[in-house]
Amino acid sequence: MPDRSWWRNGVIYQVYPRSFADANGDGIGDLDGLRGKLPYLADLGIDAIWISPMYPSPMADFGYDVSDYRGVDPLFGDIERMDAVIADAHALGLKIILDFVPNHSSDEHPWFRESRRSRDSAFRDWYLWRDPAPDGGPPNNWLSNFGGSAWTFDEGTGQYYLHLFLDKQPDLNWRHPALREAMFESMRFWLRRGVDGFRVDVLYHVMKDAEFRDNPLNPAYRDGIDSEANRFLPTHIADLSETMDVVAAMRAVVDEFPDRVLIGELYLPLERIVAYYGDRLQGANLPFNFLLIGAAWDARTIGSLVERYEAALPPGGWPNWVLGNHDKPRIASRVGDAQARVAAMLLLTLRGTPTLYYGDEIGMRDVAIPRAEVRDPFEINEPDKGLGRDPQRTPMRWTPAPGAGFTDGTPWLRLGDDVASRNVETEAADPSSIWSLYRSLLWMRRASRALSIGSVRILGVSDQALAYERVDGDERIVVCLNFTEVPAVLPIDEPAGRAVLSTYGDIRQGPLRPSEGRIYLS
Structure with missing residues (x-):
């Protein structure tokens, strides 16, 4: 792979659009807000912005329930504003990566509405429908990642549909050629508009067992502690061999356009992560490596992890590293403020493409959300297990002023009680702050071939x-x-x-x- 590939040399920065910058005062971040912060990101020293879903959505799972893959939700703006973000980012030398959500759509997507209209619908097999079990219950024991059965009965057609997440997120059938081509055309829609690549949501889930066999029991499951979804091993709903064909086909679509990138979300063991580079590296350019998120935070563990990962990479495979994202507790909450600085230096000096999560550059911590203010369906469905993701999705702090410079209105999630000290304005004026450390590391990495590609x-x-x-x-x-x-x-x-x-x-x-x-x- 040539050194000129921007995704090899660069640093990716994840923006959760609801929480980044609110330009219209409704308390929810939007594309105009993001557009206004592009110069900040360019000055910080990042190279690409990964934007979590901004597509039209009923927001049952805050955008990961997509009702139109080729549009923008009015909550965030419109297609013209998205075009303006892309154009302005490119003018500043920044790339734009969109979240692509291929495993499931919203139940309000026109495809699913047509699919559930009748068993004879031309769209019926775009989703996964099954007859009830002999006792009238779900077809098998598959569980939703958000709790409960992964099957919901449809009274109108007398069958169950599959949803590995919320019942409002029916799973798409990637064995159906017309569905595949429709999704590939959605990718091309954005690539033609200048998007520089995709981060593919739960890529390892897109294919399911063709025989719909029960999953085996998980002997390590801890009742009352673990998510209910972990009661069974995901043998027949995750990381199937046929998934590689889908990944290769997605990569072929991306490669129709020059200098684009395909990134896969994979919560898998090391040996399975690296398999997603594909034969002859025709899979994901960057199968996301989340190993630092769950690793014990000590020198020997991290050193061994680096060596094992580097040894496992296929020839020519380019590594990548991630400390956190919208689904996992923030690094400063996991390891503390002082070690968050060590983590920043680790992330930005290892070989491979780093991905930052918005706010980590100011040392943002998880914010405790009272039960009455919980928004995350994961926490609502399985309360008191610490599974909720609201704490790491709270709004970005730009200034110490009320609203933290994020909004003139009431923020959709509370800001936390340390805004006065943890914000961009305050930390940018302090050469000893974690923000100043991040910026120094980012620009040092950019100036150094040893750090960027060595x-x-x-x-x-x-x-x-x-x-x-x-x-x-x-x-x-x-x-x-x-x-x-x-x-x-x-x-x-x-x-x-x-x-x-x-x-x-x-x-x-x-x-x-x-x-x-x-x-x-x-």
Whole structure:
């Protein structure tokens, strides 16, 4: 793969549009708000913006229930505003990646409305319909990821339809050629408008067992603790071999247009993640690697993870790393404020394409949402298990003013009680802030071939600290990270050359301070 591929050299920044910037004062972020913040993102030093769904939707799952794959929900704006975002982003040297949601649509999508009209509908087999079991119940034991059966009975036609998420999100039938082509045309619709690629939602779920066999029991399931969906192993509803054909076909569509990217959402073990690069790398350009999200936060675990991932990559496969997203607790909440700085240095100095989640650059934490204010259907369906995603979806803080510069109205989710200290305006004025660290790292990465495309090698690891090098030609950079809250001896001899950046702001030689990351140019 040539070095000129922007998605190899660049950094992706995820925007959850409801929570990024509200231009019309209704308390919900919109495309005009995002458009106004494009110069901020360009100055921060990112290269591409991944926009979570902004398509027309009843918002049962806040946009992941799509009722039109070729439009924009009025809540966010319209197609002309989306065109303006794309044009302005390109003028600033930024790329635009859209979320594509192929596993399911909204039950209000015209396709599904027609599908449920009659068993004889031409659209019937665009979705997954089955007769009841002999006892009249669901066809099998498949469960929804949001709790309860994955099957809902339709009185009008006397069959059940499948939904691996909400009952308002019926699953599409990717075995049907006409459905496939309609979805591919939806991708082309956006690619023709200048979109630079797609992040594909739950890519590993798109194909289901053709025989609709029961899933086996999960022996590790903990009743009352785990999500009900984990009661069974997803043997027949996830990561089927036929999925690779769909991925290859999506990639072929993307490759009809120059310099585009296909990214797949995959919550899978390492050996299965790398399989999604496909034969001869004709699968996803970047099968999302979420391993840092669930890994134990210590030097030996992270060092081993880097080595195992690099060793598992197919020849020519380009790595990627993610610390968080709209579905998982924020990194600062998981590891604390000091270690969030170490995490930033790790993410932006490893080999591969990093993806940032909006607000991580100011150290945003999860915000506790009182039960009466919960919006996430996951939490509503399975309360008190800590599964809700509202805490990590709260609005971006731009200023310390009321509304945090996000809105002049009432924000759709509460902002939290630390807005005065955690906001862009305040932190941009502080050279010791995590925002200043992120910006320094982003621009250092952009200026350094070793950091953007160079090789990686673990140099040393201890119970406290990890050291690795990035090398391209005669440029060599060494990164040392202390994963503990006490001083740590470097796990290698002090690198030759000079230290150029520390998570503390000021630069010292010798042992690492508590939760310090340090970069050497040697």
